[in-house]
Amino acid sequence: MIHFIRQYLGWRHWAVLTHNSIIENIFLLFFIALSARLFTTAFIVDLIIFVLFSVFSTTYGYLINDLADKQLDKLHGKNNTFENDSYTKAALIVQLFLILSVLCGLRFIGNHLFIPLWIFWGLAATFYSLPPVRLKERGKTGLIVVVVAQRALPALLIFSAFNHFEWIDITFFTAYIFFRGLSSDLNHQLSDYHNDLLTKTDTFAVEAGIKTAQKLFRYSLEAEKLLLMLCLVIMCIETPRIDIYGVPLLIPALIAYLILYALCQMKMRTINSESEANPFVPGQKNIFQFIHHAFPSVVLPFYLLLLLVYETWLFLPVLLIFGLLRNMYSLETIKNAYPVRKIIEAMKG
Numbered sequence: 001m002i003h004f005i006r007q008y009l010g011w012r013h014w015a016v017l018t019h020n021s022i023i024e025n026i027f028l029l030f031f032i033a034l035s036a037r038l039f040t041t042a043f044i045v046d047l048i049i050f051v052l053f054s055v056f057s058t059t060y061g062y063l064i065n066d067l068a069d070k071q072l073d074k075l076h077g078k079n080n081t082f083e084n085d086s087y088t089k090a091a092l093i094v095q096l097f098l099i100l101s102v103l104c105g106l107r108f109i110g111n112h113l114f115i116p117l118w119i120f121w122g123l124a125a126t127f128y129s130l131p132p133v134r135l136k137e138r139g140k141t142g143l144i145v146v147v148v149a150q151r152a153l154p155a156l157l158i159f160s161a162f163n164h165f166e167w168i169d170i171t172f173f174t175a176y177i178f179f180r181g182l183s184s185d186l187n188h189q190l191s192d193y194h195n196d197l198l199t200k201t202d203t204f205a206v207e208a209g210i211k212t213a214q215k216l217f218r219y220s221l222e223a224e225k226l227l228l229m230l231c232l233v234i235m236c237i238e239t240p241r242i243d244i245y246g247v248p249l250l251i252p253a254l255i256a257y258l259i260l261y262a263l264c265q266m267k268m269r270t271i272n273s274e275s276e277a278n279p280f281v282p283g284q285k286n287i288f289q290f291i292h293h294a295f296p297s298v299v300l301p302f303y304l305l306l307l308l309v310y311e312t313w314l315f316l317p318v319l320l321i322f323g324l325l326r327n328m329y330s331l332e333t334i335k336n337a338y339p340v341r342k343i344i345e346a347m348k349g
Helices: 002-009 011-018 027-035 041-068 070-076 087-108 114-127 139-161 167-191 193-198 204-208 210-238 251-268 287-311 313-325 331-336 338-348
Strands: none
Touching: 011 041, 027 041, 027 139, 027 167, 027 210, 027 287, 041 070, 041 087, 041 114, 041 139, 041 313, 087 114, 087 139, 114 139, 139 167, 139 204, 167 193, 167 204, 167 210, 167 287, 193 204, 204 210, 210 251, 210 287, 251 287, 287 313, 287 338, 331 338
């Protein structure tokens, strides 16, 4: 059983937790709790079930992709979860995770629009890689459909599952998550560009050309930063009652982000190559990685959880579990974080 969990649920160093749109953007769930004042045990139970739903759904999406790409990954020399499994065994494992996803999703099927959004997501996740459709090989159309399915739809499912239908929130938070996904998918296509050329895999980058794809990638990264800024402004406006001496407690998060954004723009003028500004470069710990990944996925949700704990101790276990999953109790992780490292360097200098 342990081997099964590590192999299929924990594949690629537990990527299901780090490359999961809902977990990446879990700050949205915490913001909804603060905005609607959902300080109840019922919300926490729904939160746990929804996160499990996202884990099983994301696992299904990634495993069906590995099943469809079994032969292609072999040609590319890439690891594949099912490289040592028969197609029959692989198909059964994919079906198992689909069933687990459905069991968790049943909790929310009575909510407005949840079923059509869920069906659309399921179809897009399934035919992202399965022939004859293979959306990821449909150039521009495929790229848009895939990003909508893997990023925007999970965001919309959050709004539906927790009955949060403020149109301003839906518009700007979904747009941010869309561009965050677009950046990620474009980076993936640019990384695989030469392999895809050799195997005649018709991705957007291959169809449009590498220069056009790189230009769109840069635009998407900038749109992502600006939209997150707008999301933080919205958070401050919608949670004025969460304050100390009349000062909204989300203001410090907005100020911190504005400082990061200004430093990021200044750094852009001094970089020697575009790779320095690419937040997806493995092992790179700079301001670009921090503002695109660490801030929205770790710092912001942790801060929102602190505010939820400030409102009610019910959220303390959630805070402790989140910190554990994000390795926030490791002194080494804290020391290597961009702001802390820069402070240490400044003190030494």
